[in-house]
Amino acid sequence: MGSTGSGSFIDYSGSPNSRGTGGAGGSSGVDHCSKAFSCTLQEVAQCDYFQQHGSLPPVQMRLDLVLNGRVFAVDSNGTTVGALPTSYNYLAACMQSGFRYAGVVTSSVAGAVPRISADFIAAT
Numbered sequence: 001m002g003s004t005g006s007g008s009f010i011d012y013s014g015s016p017n018s019r020g021t022g023g024a025g026g027s028s029g030v031d032h033c034s035k036a037f038s039c040t041l042q043e044v045a046q047c048d049y050f051q052q053h054g055s056l057p058p059v060q061m062r063l064d065l066v067l068n069g070r071v072f073a074v075d076s077n078g079t080t081v082g083a084l085p086t087s088y089n090y091l092a093a094c095m096q097s098g099f100r101y102a103g104v105v106t107s108s109v110a111g112a113v114p115r116i117s118a119d120f121i122a123a124t
Helices: 048-053 090-096
Strands: 037-040 062-067 071-074 080-083 100-109 115-123
Touching: 048 080, 062 090, 062 115, 071 090, 080 115, 090 100
Parallel strands: none
Antiparallel strands: 037 115, 062 071, 062 100, 071 080, 100 115
């Protein structure tokens, strides 16, 4: 839920793009690394924040992105809050090139499947 990947291995960083529709970071001629974006985080209930606190982070809590096998949103202590959908895996190449991303929680909804939405910008 929340993922818009193609279902192919090219959604994962490090896999070559055989579709010819651009690539990681900005190789398509558009600088995707600098663009702000919003997304709904995945695997929220399995991440450390929910496991440790038994609740979701509050709206306006600051988040950063880290690369740990895949791209995760973390709180100021480095505790994982949620994973980004695979459609954002191009950010791995951006991060490896020196880009950093900061954001805030914009929506936090408890329920059978906890959901967190966040806005992110490239930070210097």
